[in-house]
Amino acid sequence: MDLADRVVGSVLGLALGDAVGAPFEFLRAVNVPDPLPALELPWMDLPPGSTTDDTAMARNLARSLSERGGFDADDLVGRHLEWFLSDPADAGTLTRRVLRRVARGEDAEAAARAVWEERGPEVSAGNGSVMYCAPLGCAYAHRPRELVELAPRLSALTHVDGRCRTAGLAVTLAVAGLVRGEEREAVVRSALDAVREREGGEELEHLVDVVGSSRAIDGPDQGFCLFTAAVGLQAMVRSPDFERGIRRVVSLGGDTDSNAAVAGALLGALVGESGLPAAWLRRLRDRDAIRAEAEALVPLAATGS
Ligand SMILES: [Mg+2]
Known part of the structure; x- marks a missing residue:
């Protein structure tokens, strides 16, 4: 498996996780069907295999990165x-509020800060930035020091809360490590080490151990950014393969599409495109376009190697 396989695996994996999780978004775990009908049910009257905002924003990011030759905040916000x-x-919710202000001419970061101040930290640590950040980790796979600055900036375009920035940094660093071909235990350790002193860093480390067992993620705080990052990192370390990993994440209920999108990006970077379930890929809408956008990231992913 080479670098290109892992980059394409990560982006397609994100879309697959999103599409598998979409029909079950915001269900309690007990109400998620078992066995899970994967890519068989419609979402919002759209056909099975459709993806949601997670994939739409990840594709905006992937296209922006490849066309601009790296992270360009203004270009990304425009997309x-x-x-x-x-x-x-x-x-x-938060993304909508911020982009409404941007549509009226406000700067994205300033708008995101204003929305955060308006709403307060209790309801401002949603997973709307961590859910789509993985392509940044692919593009900067061999430049992890740049990720330390760029991943929090990416989050702050919509989600300025410190915990959202921490979650995005941990996930992008982990994606980068996997794309470099490093071993998954070492990858999760170094991602958690890198964020431990940041806001929410210790909580994230704890959650990676306990989400889905002693800590449910299908309650009123289900869209919390640290849940989504933690369940993704946990799936990356513990899953026997991509399909079983995604099925387990969705079975936990809550924000199933975003949780599975992050888990899918991480597991996809681990197993590569060749390790993704072929039957699922066949049913993924816009698969060929997403694949082409992922391939366009490969030269950036190799930069600095
Ligand atoms: Mg979604």
Whole structure:
């Protein structure tokens, strides 16, 4: 398995996780069907295999990175805005509030800060930035020191809360480590080490051990960014393969599409495109376009190697 396989695996894995989780979003775990009908049910009247805002924003990020040759905040916000104004089937609460302000001419970071101050930290640590950040980790796979600055900045375009920035940094560092071909135990350890002193860093480390067992993620705080990062990192370390990992994440209920999108990006970087379930890939909508966008990231992923 080479670097290109892992980059494409990560981006397609994100889309697969999103599509598998979408029909079960916001269900309690007990109400998620078992066995899980994967890519068999519609979502928002769209056909099975459709993806949601997680994949839409990840694709904006992937296209922006490859066309701009790296992270370009203004270009990315422009793509998010264009998508938002196209009236998508869904968009996260915080993202919607921020992009509405951006549409009126406000700067994204300032708008995100204003929304955060308006709403307060209790309801401002949603997973709307961590859910789509993985392509940044692919593009900067061999430049992890740059990720330490860029991943929190990416989050702050919509989610300025320190815990969201921490979650995004941990996930992008882990994706980068996997794309470099490092061993998964070492990858999760070094990602958690890198964020331990940051806001929410210790909580994230704890959650990686306990989400889905002693800590449920299907309650009122289900969209919490640290749940989504933790369940993804846990799946990456513990799953025997991509399919069983994603099935387990979705079975936990809560924000199933975003949780599985992050788990899918991480597991996809681990197993590569060749390790993704072929039957699932066949049913993924826009698969070929997503695949091409992922391939365009490969030269960036190799930069600095
Ligand atoms: Mg979604």
